[in-house]
Amino acid sequence: MHEMSIALAVIGQVEEAAEQAGDITAVRSVRIQVGELAGVVPDALSFCFELACAGTVLEGAELVTDSVPGRARCAPCAHEWAVGMPPRLSCPRCGGATTDLLSGRELQIVSVRWEDGPTHALTREPIPEER
Structure with a gap:
């Protein structure tokens, strides 16, 4: 299931951004774009994301998926x-x-909402794919 490796890549990028922003104690939500041709099952990605967030600054964060036709x-x-x-x-x-x-092939983080803070747009870098 490559959705787990995608979830881990998202978490890694958000943790890095939180570290660079400084003094971030929790992430509330992560919004991503997933193209319909990206070969990703959104429900499986959400499940993997929830599991992989345990014990991180993202624990309890919502994954919001925007489908791109x-x-x-x-x-x-x-x-x-x-x-x-x-x-x-x-x-x-x-x-x-x-x-x-x-x-339709998009797979990228669009924004992150920190605990009690504003939404931050991350650079629109594609999420690394498993090779």
Whole structure:
């Protein structure tokens, strides 16, 4: 289950940001973007996140997941469409197979809310994937 490695990567990045911010005693919530083509099961990620937060500054934090739909653009005719699941990567207008994936593979932390504090946007770096 690669959702556990993703949860651990999120926790690691948030702990690092909390340490750099200084004097952070608890994290209330973490908001992430997950593209529908990222191969991540949001419920499994939430479960793993809750387990992995135990004993950390994130213990009890809520994981808020924003789903990002997959969208593609046909290079020859510039038509854009929702890719859907299973993904349709050939152009529905002209049948072209030369497409650019515009969205749907995102996996990144958007913001973190500290205990009794404001929401902080983190740099929008992708969450490292397991290799």
